[in-house]
Amino acid sequence: MNRQMLLGYQWLIGVSDTATGALLMVAPRETLAMMHLRASGGELPFVAYIGAFVLSVGMGCLYGAYLLHRDMWAGRLETVWLLTAMTRASVAVFIMAQVLAGTLEAGWLTVAIFDGACVAIQAAGLYKGWLAHAAR
Numbered sequence: 001m002n003r004q005m006l007l008g009y010q011w012l013i014g015v016s017d018t019a020t021g022a023l024l025m026v027a028p029r030e031t032l033a034m035m036h037l038r039a040s041g042g043e044l045p046f047v048a049y050i051g052a053f054v055l056s057v058g059m060g061c062l063y064g065a066y067l068l069h070r071d072m073w074a075g076r077l078e079t080v081w082l083l084t085a086m087t088r089a090s091v092a093v094f095i096m097a098q099v100l101a102g103t104l105e106a107g108w109l110t111v112a113i114f115d116g117a118c119v120a121i122q123a124a125g126l127y128k129g130w131l132a133h134a135a136r
Contacts, residue, residue, distance in 0.1 A: 001130040003068060006077075010065035013118055017058025024051025037107045053087075060084050074135035078126060085122040088115035 001009075023031040028047040032039055039047050064080040067073040095112040098104040125131060 021055025
């Protein structure tokens with residue numbers, strides 16, 4: 001993966017998660033409706049709380065985009081990829097388990113698929129040394 005593709009990837013996932021997290025925090029019901037999901041009134045404070053975590057992952061990804069503009073960025077971006085992939089993997093596994101158990105509606109699978117795809121990309125990139133290669 002070249003540096004421009006890495007930058008595009010970082011911006012895409014960073015903006016996506018940062019915006020989603022911020023929206024979940026300030027307007028959880030409306031944000032869920034945009035995602036074709038719903039929650040009861042009593043669940044909305046917890047959805048907003050989850051938004052803070054989504055926001056933090058997004059900001060971490062935006063930090064990764066910032067790192068791509070600096071010298072000696074590859075090692076730092078590897079850390080960002082490792083930590084955000086672990087968070088995303090946890091979310092994907094949790095959502096899958098909850099959907100299978102019937103406690104979350106099937107619409108949540110879109111979140112698990114997005115996070116799982118990011119995990120797959122980042123795991124492959126870390127394993128194959130994409131970041132070190134792009135830094136040359």
